[in-house]
Amino acid sequence: MTNMCNARCIMCPREKMTRPQGIMDMGLYMRVLDEAHGMGATVVTLENFGEPFLDPFFFERAAYAKGKGMSVFTVTNGSLFQKRLADKAVCLLDKIRFSVYGVTKEVYESIHLGLDFDSVVSNVRYLSDEKKRLKVSAPKIEVYFVLMEENKHQVEDFKKMWLGVADDIAIWKPHNWGDGRQYREPADKRRKTTCGRPERGPIQIQWDGLVVPCCFDYNSTIILGDLKKQSLYEVLTGESYRGLRKAFEKGTFSSYPYCDLCDQLVKREDVLVYATIKNAKVGAVNTTYDKIA
Numbered sequence: 001m002t003n004m005c006n007a008r009c010i011m012c013p014r015e016k017m018t019r020p021q022g023i024m025d026m027g028l029y030m031r032v033l034d035e036a037h038g039m040g041a042t043v044v045t046l047e048n049f050g051e052p053f054l055d056p057f058f059f060e061r062a063a064y065a066k067g068k069g070m071s072v073f074t075v076t077n078g079s080l081f082q083k084r085l086a087d088k089a090v091c092l093l094d095k096i097r098f099s100v101y102g103v104t105k106e107v108y109e110s111i112h113l114g115l116d117f118d119s120v121v122s123n124v125r126y127l128s129d130e131k132k133r134l135k136v137s138a139p140k141i142e143v144y145f146v147l148m149e150e151n152k153h154q155v156e157d158f159k160k161m162w163l164g165v166a167d168d169i170a171i172w173k174p175h176n177w178g179d180g181r182q183y184r185e186p187a188d189k190r191r192k193t194t195c196g197r198p199e200r201g202p203i204q205i206q207w208d209g210l211v212v213p214c215c216f217d218y219n220s221t222i223i224l225g226d227l228k229k230q231s232l233y234e235v236l237t238g239e240s241y242r243g244l245r246k247a248f249e250k251g252t253f254s255s256y257p258y259c260d261l262c263d264q265l266v267k268r269e270d271v272l273v274y275a276t277i278k279n280a281k282v283g284a285v286n287t288t289y290d291k292i293a
Contacts (some may be wrong), residue, residue, distance in 0.1 A: 001029065001061070001207050003050040003218075007077050008113040009101075011146060013180025017049070019220050024048075024207040026057050028228065030064060032205065035232040043071045048207055049218045053080035062092040075099065077112060078120040086130045093139035098124050098166075101146050103157045111150055128165045141166045146174045147273060159274070170275040176263045178216055184263045194248040195264040203236070211235050213244060213259060221258045 001024040005014060033044065044065045046052050052074045055061070062072045071094040078098045081089075089096060100120060102108030108117040128141055143166040145151070145158045155171060162169045174183040197214045204214050209227040212220050224244060225235030235241060247253065253260040272280060 001046055001048045002055045003048050003207055004054045005051045006079060007115050010111055011174050011181060013177045016180050017218055022207050023055055028209055029061055032227050032232055033065060037068045043073060045073045047075045049215060052076055059088045059092055066092055077115060078123050079115045081123045083126050086127050089127060089139055090134060090136055095140040097142040097144055099144050102151050103154045103161050107151050107154060125165060142168045145171045147171060148174060168277045170277055171273040173271045178258055178261055192253055192265040198245045198248045216262060222256060
């Protein structure tokens with residue numbers, strides 16, 4: 001798990017990330033996963049505001065989780081997912097989501113700066129072909145498209161390109177990134193409601209062991225605990241986490257200014273434009289998928 005990345009995508013506020021970059025210690029990962037599993041966790045997501053395949057321990061982490069009977073999910077730009085990794089992915093991943101926000105080299109590379117369109121498409125297609133050759137269902141392949149001015153004319157071409165190759169596709173309008181990117185109108189305080197993350201999870205653990213409310217807190221602005229010094233149980237039941245949950249239950253979001261800015265507190269009926277994913281509802285609300293369905 002790492003916040004390092006090999007791309008400079010225009011919708012991602014990496015240039016504003018000031019926290020240190022690094023890779024999670026394997027011993028810390030194993031200890032925390034052991035505790036999480038003991039508390040009933042069934043899914044681990046191996047990504048952390050970076051490109052997961054820059055993590056040299058990625059498949060070791062996946063194997064450790066699979067050994068406990070857990071499902072393993074990741075999100076990637078696909079650039080480093082070379083053909084030699086496909087066999088490992090088939091054995092160790094339950095779902096992999098590729099972010100591909102363009103269907104031509106010109107548009108794709110104007111959004112995903114530093115990446116090569118042809119290589120990414122080849123990598124995704126190779127995994128799809130390997131699944132068919134081996135007659136296996138895992139990993140489920142999802143390909144995502146975020147709708148922006150630069151690529152809005154390619155929506156239908158995106159569908160044609162990936163339907164039948166990926167297991168599922170989804171097209172979203174972009175979300176804000178706290179103080180990093182603003183795509184949606186400011187929230188009306190009367191419309192705010194809890195996003196549900198403090199109460200239900202998922203738990204966001206940074207590469208250095210810090211626990212923050214969610215993945216949108218890319219700079220670790222709100223620190224709820226430190227797993228290098230505390231157990232997971234101590235963090236989840238500690239004063240900081242309890243305070244966050246209480247504020248979200250009561251709707252007093254202003255006590256957490258960074259969260260108070262977040263567009264995920266506002267129910268929107270127009271953010272999911274198209275999806276073939278079973279547990280997704282087009283036009284529903286801001287949502288994340290924590291199931292491997």
